[in-house]
Amino acid sequence: MSEMLAFDQVVAGYGNAVVLDRLSFALAQGQSLAILGRNGVGKTTLLETLMGNTRVMRGALRWCGEDITRWPAHRRVRAGLGWVPQEREVFPSLTVEENLTVIGRPGPWNLQRVYQFFPRLRERRGNYGNQLSGGEQQMLAIGRALMTNPKLLLLDEPMEGLAPIIVEELARSIRHLCESEGLASIVVEQHPVLALEMTHQAIVLERGTVVHAGPSAALAGDASLLEGLLGVGMTDVQA
Numbered sequence: 734m735s736e737m738l739a740f741d742q743v744v745a746g747y748g749n750a751v752v753l754d755r756l757s758f759a760l761a762q763g764q765s766l767a768i769l770g771r772n773g774v775g776k777t778t779l780l781e782t783l784m785g786n787t788r789v790m791r792g793a794l795r796w797c798g799e800d801i802t803r804w805p806a807h808r809r810v811r812a813g814l815g816w817v818p819q820e821r822e823v824f825p826s827l828t829v830e831e832n833l834t835v836i837g838r839p840g841p842w843n844l845q846r847v848y849q850f851f852p853r854l855r856e857r858r859g860n861y862g863n864q865l866s867g868g869e870q871q872m873l874a875i876g877r878a879l880m881t882n883p884k885l886l887l888l889d890e891p892m893e894g895l896a897p898i899i900v901e902e903l904a905r906s907i908r909h910l911c912e913s914e915g916l917a918s919i920v921v922e923q924h925p926v927l928a929l930e931m932t933h934q935a936i937v938l939e940r941g942t943v944v945h946a947g948p949s950a951a952l953a954g955d956a957s958l959l960e961g962l963l964g965v966g967m968t969d970v971q972a
């Protein structure tokens with residue numbers, strides 16, 4: 734499988750503070766990757782670095798064969814990186830439809846396809862962003878990223894604060910995007926079991942570097958390794 738994305742010995746952070754420390758990993762075309770690790774190890778910073786929002790002090794980022802280390806964020810979006818931020822950042826005073834069309838870019842994903850994928854958004858098309866439930870806001874944040882026709886979807890704790898039934902529905906949708914639509918994804922998630930069920934590969938971070946990399950299914954099936962890496966029992970990590 735050909736490489737889509739690679740971090741090569743990346744040292745990055747904010748100002749002079751180093752958060753990612755010689756971090757390396759690679760992602761193949763169409764694959765999904767879980768980023769796991771305890772609080773504060775640099776998971777969000779990894780995504781922010783991929784989007785060009787941190788200071789890269791050393792190392793390189795490669796995307797589809799190009800060195801994008803110094804590219805500004807907007808160029809990365811144009812090149813196919815679809816960002817679904819942790820805060821969802823839905824525009825509260827725009828309707829669902831306005832939120833979706835404000836940043837659309839040409840490609841197979843358009844308003845009709847997003848509505849087909851998330852029928853709930855079609856039902857709520859005239860509602861304002863601040864009138865939506867948490868689950869609907871998350872669907873809107875994903876739908877908005879799809880409108881940019883990305884090759885890779887970056888999801889930062891997409892299930893945070895959502896009811897279990899909505900978590901299941903969203904997990905199915907995200908898996909479907911990868912398996913049926915060929916969209917690659919990177920998922921940062923507090924619930925390891927859920928993240929591992931949704932992805933092909935997983936990396937675990939500690940103090941800004943990769944301490945474990947391998948297939949998600951293998952890690953999900955090894956409770957003692959998971960506990961050693963994340964310091965949690967399997968009963969603590971069910972979504």
Ligand SMILES: Nc1ncnc2c1ncn2[C@@H]1O[C@H](COP(=O)(O)OP(=O)(O)OP(=O)(O)O)[C@@H](O)[C@H]1O
Nearest residue numbers: 747750752770771772773774775776777778779921
């Ligand atoms: N904008 C920022 N400016 C300075 N330091 C930051 C900034 N954002 C995060 N940090 C620091 O970087 C470190 C890693 O934070 P990050 O949010 O990437 O971790 P995380 O693994 O995503 O944590 P969590 O699971 O709690 O969300 C923390 O020490 C945090 O305080």
